[in-house]
Amino acid sequence: MSRSHPTPKPSAKRETILDAAQTAFLEVGYAATSMDGVAARATVSKATIYAHFESKDLLFAAVIRRRCDRSDAFAPLADKADARSTLRLVGRRLLDLLLQPDTLAMYRVVVAESARQPDLARAFYESGPGAGKAQIAAVIAELIQRGELAGVEPWQAADLFVGMLRTDLFMRTMLGLPQPEGRTIEAAVEAAVETMVRAFGR
Amino acid sequence: MSRSHPTPKPSAKRETILDAAQTAFLEVGYAATSMDGVAARATVSKATIYAHFESKDLLFAAVIRRRCDRSDAFAPLADKADARSTLRLVGRRLLDLLLQPDTLAMYRVVVAESARQPDLARAFYESGPGAGKAQIAAVIAELIQRGELAGVEPWQAADLFVGMLRTDLFMRTMLGLPQPEGRTIEAAVEAAVETMVRAFGR
DNA sequence: GTCTATATTTCGATAGAC
DNA sequence: GTCTATCGAAATATAGAC
CATH class of the missing domain: 1.10.357.10 (Tetracycline Repressor, domain 2)
Incomplete structure (x- = not known):
């Protein structure tokens, strides 16, 4: 869809985090997803997540935006x-x-x-x-x-x-x-x- | 609608709590609603809420059920x-x-x-x-x-x-x-x- | 960039007096 | 039943070493 948002360079680890976060958010929702849980799923430390995403809100936004951009016609x-x-x-x-x-x-x-x-x-x-x-x-x-x-x-x-x-x-x-x-x-x-x-x- | 759930006797305080909880839950959602917030809104102490409702989950359920039962034909x-x-x-x-x-x-x-x-x-x-x-x-x-x-x-x-x-x-x-x-x-x-x-x- | 360890806050739930 | 005060768990976010 629209390319209106600046797309950060996709690194391997970044994608791993996004995958883990997507699984969690879609499965149990925003509030019930913890950053610890995402870190564990991605086999990454929590600090690493915060090196890539400023906050839980922005991680969530990145997950949703990525999926929106991908949605096939x-x-x-x-x-x-x-x-x-x-x-x-x-x-x-x-x-x-x-x-x-x-x-x-x-x-x-x-x-x-x-x-x-x-x-x-x-x-x-x-x-x-x-x-x-x-x-x-x-x-x-x-x-x-x-x-x-x-x-x-x-x-x-x-x-x-x-x-x-x-x-x-x-x-x-x-x-x-x-x-x-x-x-x-x-x-x-x-x-x-x-x-x-x-x-x-x- | 269906009267399948046992309806607790409606006391005045109970209704006050339910009103406050309904406002909060409908406004900001389940997770973002705190029991402290509900207590403040209802001008009641948190302990009083727990005297009427076993847990946050059950308070939420009571709010939803009450509204469902009320929904006019x-x-x-x-x-x-x-x-x-x-x-x-x-x-x-x-x-x-x-x-x-x-x-x-x-x-x-x-x-x-x-x-x-x-x-x-x-x-x-x-x-x-x-x-x-x-x-x-x-x-x-x-x-x-x-x-x-x-x-x-x-x-x-x-x-x-x-x-x-x-x-x-x-x-x-x-x-x-x-x-x-x-x-x-x-x-x-x-x-x-x-x-x-x-x-x-x- | 990535980790371990921790600071800090918030919140659900309870103890105990009245 | 209702209050004040507090406990304990969990979660976001960060400090500091490597």
């Missing part, structure tokens, strides 16, 4: 398919990504710290939900241009489509609740796609 | 309206509720602690998103019965509708990001309703 679409199969593919990819344990952990921890670190919340939004929405809007814009969809503005349609994907299944999974039988990813994608096609298909 | 609908205006009303109510500062704070703090306190996550889901979805499903079921909507199962439709309401606007507000111009609550509700009617209207 969707692979380009094998184009020229109809609306239904295109949306099915895109929706499936997005929901798969959203439900990955790491993605959920990231969501939880950023949400938790968003009030304390507003800059991080913005970076997360832009590289995560924001970027995803932009890409889906682009796909939908093309579908509209090809006459496969009509009657909506691309960004609006993307918003609605993403919303229909991030439903109960997402909420329950994020909260760590058991999944009701039969509410599979496939079914959720299918319902969202079908609704889009019924509402805006030609 | 939607008022019954002034019935016999068509699908569009019914959904508009329900959608507006839900989105207003979702975007209230207290609701968002509750969401943030429960999400943050869900891994550490799974029981709370379940209680929150059931009295919040779960209950809301059930009520909206009931409304939709009636619309289907009256022939205003067709082609979906009520629970599925409720899931899709709620999803379309909880979109970018919700995400950005929850993360504390500034709102882009013109993306109002009304516009969000309108888009979701219009999509429902186009997809499933008679």
Whole structure:
């Protein structure tokens, strides 16, 4: 994503620390992660961590920023398919990504710290939900241009489509609740796609 | 909602403590809230808090549970309206509720602690998103019965509708990001309703 | 840069008087 | 039940040797 933050030279040890910190932060959250714990995980002394990162806050920020910068774009679409199969593919990819344990952990921890670190919340939004929405809007814009969809503005349609994907299944999974039988990813994608096609298909 | 937990007798002091704790937990989160801080806010000594609540964890749980139990149901609908205006009303109510500062704070703090306190996550889901979805499903079921909507199962439709309401606007507000111009609550509700009617209207 | 050892603070929880 | 005073643990951050 954006290269707006000065990237410190990546040394081997620095990356080791960041890896250990990421594991800890995503697993147990910001507050429950101790610098001692990170040091132990990285097999490094605590003083070494402070040689690389000014404070726990900034270590946390570095972890989140690194992950945001890395977040891969969707692979380009094998184009020229109809609306239904295109949306099915895109929706499936997005929901798969959203439900990955790491993605959920990231969501939880950023949400938790968003009030304390507003800059991080913005970076997360832009590289995560924001970027995803932009890409889906682009796909939908093309579908509209090809006459496969009509009657909506691309960004609006993307918003609605993403919303229909991030439903109960997402909420329950994020909260760590058991999944009701039969509410599979496939079914959720299918319902969202079908609704889009019924509402805006030609 | 469910009366499954034994409710301790509400004394005046107990409520004072719970109020102070709620303010603190919702404002700065679980970890950043200190028992000293709660005591000061409640103008009570820390020992008094521990006379009423065994630990910080249980105090937190009591705060969340009390709020869950209180969460009001939607008022019954002034019935016999068509699908569009019914959904508009329900959608507006839900989105207003979702975007209230207290609701968002509750969401943030429960999400943050869900891994550490799974029981709370379940209680929150059931009295919040779960209950809301059930009520909206009931409304939709009636619309289907009256022939205003067709082609979906009520629970599925409720899931899709709620999803379309909880979109970018919700995400950005929850993360504390500034709102882009013109993306109002009304516009969000309108888009979701219009999509429902186009997809499933008679 | 990296380590060991430690300073300092903060916080959850309790003892004991009333 | 409520208070004052305090304990003990844990955690952030640093000093100083190598």
